[in-house]
Amino acid sequence: ATPNVNDATNTIDLKLTGVTDDAHNPGVGSVSSANYTVDTRPADTTGPTTATIALTNSALKAGQTTTVTITFTEPVSDLDVSDFVVPNGSLSAPTANADRTVWTSTFTPTATPNVNDATNTIDLKLTGVTDDAHNPGVGSVSSANYTVDTRPADTIGPTTATVALANSALTAGQTTTVTITFTEPISGLDVGDFVVPNGSLSTPAANADRTVWTSTFTPTATPNVNDATNTID
Template sequence: DANGTLGTLTANADGKTWTATFTPTANVNDTTNTISVNLAGVTDTAGNAGVSTATSANYTVDTRPADTTGPTATITLADSALTVGETTTVTIRFNEPVTNFDASDIVLTDANGTLGTLTANADGKTWTATFTPTANVNDTTNTISVNLAGLTDTAGNAGVSTATSDNYTVNTRSAD
């Protein structure tokens, strides 16, 4: 339960006190760590064996780098040239799990269509929905955006600005 390693043990002159350098394991965040000594493997100068174990007080190891940046996202459409009768899957991938994400964070001002119900993957980073283009439109400059400022990561850092998909075309006008 140590989440680290001990260096070489060094005895003090009295033979009762021993020291070693503890090096915590990298990229760990754990508040329940202890170091134990198996006393049954130790004898005193009279040859008496120890009994049981001795355990240190609990200590914390937090060697993960600080998370100080908010989430970012990429937005992709499975089909980037939509025509009459088509729909496509929109995938929103965040760089880390997010909280507070819902349909109100999606900006469809330049989308020329509607987005169905968002479905989250178990990882908390990937969301999908079905996009249905607006009828009777011919436009090559369409985008879907996510307002990142409305989201936070699990460390509580808010996103900044917006994430926007690449342009896609909507040509749902019937043949003339």
């Protein structure tokens, strides 16, 4: 038999036209044997060593679920939820396709509200599954990253900020830095949003997360200003 072959459907076919009887008449047609199988693969002594874990949706919000698909390179048995580590959520019992190479489950984010975690992976311990030769899997695999944010929907804009001057007693020729600090990232801040008595602001610039903005305050150029009561609004 040919080495390293696995074929369940084979017959030996004989062309009778290649033989003659004692009267020198050639044969007619052909005949076939019954079916035979050939499996000359080496013995299977190694369990599953790899799989892929894919989430249909990798950015979960409150009330959402998503399908998780686990794909193996050979049929496996015994896959269940205890084989997984699932941060900020849980899996339903995995179900297999007909040849047990593709399994699916439903991921449900943790019911506790106000979870906001941008770094998560589903981990699978392959030692919990076996192949058809009853070899246990080896090692573990992880999904790509997914995020979970079950905080209530944000429907209220910024309601507070602080406005601080580095120097609050300006004399002729001086300027000072104004720092505006918000409790959440904001957009759209410009000089048109301010009322600035006896001076002006440069265009505000934001830090990386847009919670702290800075500007330069320059007193009014007109000389002989003396005002002890001013606020930037």
